[in-house]
Amino acid sequence: xxxxxxxxxxxxxxxxxxxxxxxxxxxxxxxxxxxxxxxxxxxxxxxxxxxxxxxxxxxxxxxxxxxxxxxxxxxxxxxxxxxxxxxxxxxxxxxxxxxxxxxxxxxxxxxxxxxxxxxxxxxxxxxxxxxxxxxxxxxxxxxxxxxxxxxxxxxxxxxxxxxxxxxxxxxxxxxxxxxxxxxxxxxxxxxxxxxxxxxxxxxxxxxxxxxxxxxxxxxxxxxxxxxxxxxxx
Numbered sequence: 001x002x003x004x005x006x007x008x009x010x011x012x013x014x015x016x017x018x019x020x021x022x023x024x025x026x027x028x029x030x031x032x033x034x035x036x037x038x039x040x041x042x043x044x045x046x047x048x049x050x051x052x053x054x055x056x057x058x059x060x061x062x063x064x065x066x067x068x069x070x071x072x073x074x075x076x077x078x079x080x081x082x083x084x085x086x087x088x089x090x091x092x093x094x095x096x097x098x099x100x101x102x103x104x105x106x107x108x109x110x111x112x113x114x115x116x117x118x119x120x121x122x123x124x125x126x127x128x129x130x131x132x133x134x135x136x137x138x139x140x141x142x143x144x145x146x147x148x149x150x151x152x153x154x155x156x157x158x159x160x161x162x163x164x165x166x167x168x169x170x171x172x173x174x175x176x177x178x179x180x181x182x183x184x185x186x187x188x189x190x191x192x193x194x195x196x197x198x199x200x201x202x203x204x205x206x207x208x209x210x211x212x213x214x215x216x217x218x219x220x221x222x223x224x225x226x227x228x229x230x231x232x233x
Contacts, residue, residue, distance in 0.1 A: 001205070003059045004046070005197030008039045008075045009067025009095060010165030015042045016194025017050055020202050024050050026195035031071065039078060046194075055086070061201030062092040063192070065219035066123050066131070067165065072218040080213050089210045091201050092217060096121045096133040098192040099163050101200065103185075104137045111161050111183065122166035122174070132164065165191050 002024075006015045013031050017024035027046045029038055047053060060079045065072045083090045093101070099121045103109065109116050119135040162178060163185035171184055211217050 001058045001202050002052070002056055003061055003198040003201045003205070004043065004057045005061040005194045005199075005201055006039065006043065006075070007063035007095075007098075007191065007194060007197060008071045009063050009065050010071075010191050011168045012165070012191045013038050013042055014191055014194040014197075015039075015046045016196065016198040017046055017052070018195065018198035018202050021199075023195045023199055026193045028191075028193070031068070039074060054082070057082075057086070057088065059088050059201060059205050060090045061197050061205075062090070063098055063197065064092045064094050064217045067095060067219075076216050076218045080216075084213055089205050090213065091205050091209050092211055093197075093200075094219060095123060095165065095192075096135060098197065100135045100137070102189075102192050102196060103161065103163065106196065109137060111185065114183065116161045118160040120160055120162045120164075120178075122162065122164035124166045131166075161185055163190060 002017065002019050004017055011031050012028050014026065014028045016026045025046065027042050029042050032038060060083055062075050062079050079090050099119055103116055103119055121133040121135055123131045161183050162174060167174060167185060168187060168190035
């Protein structure tokens with residue numbers, strides 16, 4: 001099964017192709033305001049360099065957010081429109097679930113030689129606001145905890161790893177938030193690549209994990225426990 005996987009919700013648009021247990025490749029491009037054109041262009045480049053056309057793709061997989069509102073809509077419109085026209089299945093996962101799966105399953109719960117006890121997955125930031133999830137591998141089926149800006153982060157990363165798309169290109173910013181003792185994911189692993197998304201989808205689609213094309217899975221906003229904070233001038 002040839003699967004095209006992608007994530008357009010973060011600072012890096014990433015596309016990947018996989019054929020069952022074999023990764024064909026990964027293609028990335030920095031995100032801009034013209035995400036729709038970028039996503040289509042990266043998809044076309046991935047297929048062209050793999051000597052494929054769109055009709056060769058047998059399934060699609062995507063990151064469902066949270067992230068950019070516009071990008072989430074573009075991603076789902078692209079996936080659902082393509083899938084309905086071609087009669088192929090679609091699967092996908094949230095950004096925190098992609099991070100959990102990568103670090104605790106693909107990486108075996110370790111960063112280098114250091115075991116990871118908890119993930120702090122940074123989704124995005126705006127001014128002083130921080131939108132993040134704390135992911136505990138012992139509570140895989142429990143909803144993540146949202147960390148609000150008024151939380152004291154320093155010293156909270158003991159035995160953990162800070163990861164996620166908001167870390168991409170912003171490591172220096174987060175040193176001041178979490179303190180010098182925090183451990184951060186490498187830049188190239190801040191965004192889970194389209195190659196991983198496509199590879200996981202090959203297995204999950206065969207196992208019956210598919211998205212309903214009649215109902216958007218995109219997370220468009222903040223969880224109920226996260227509120228916009230007002231800052232005095």
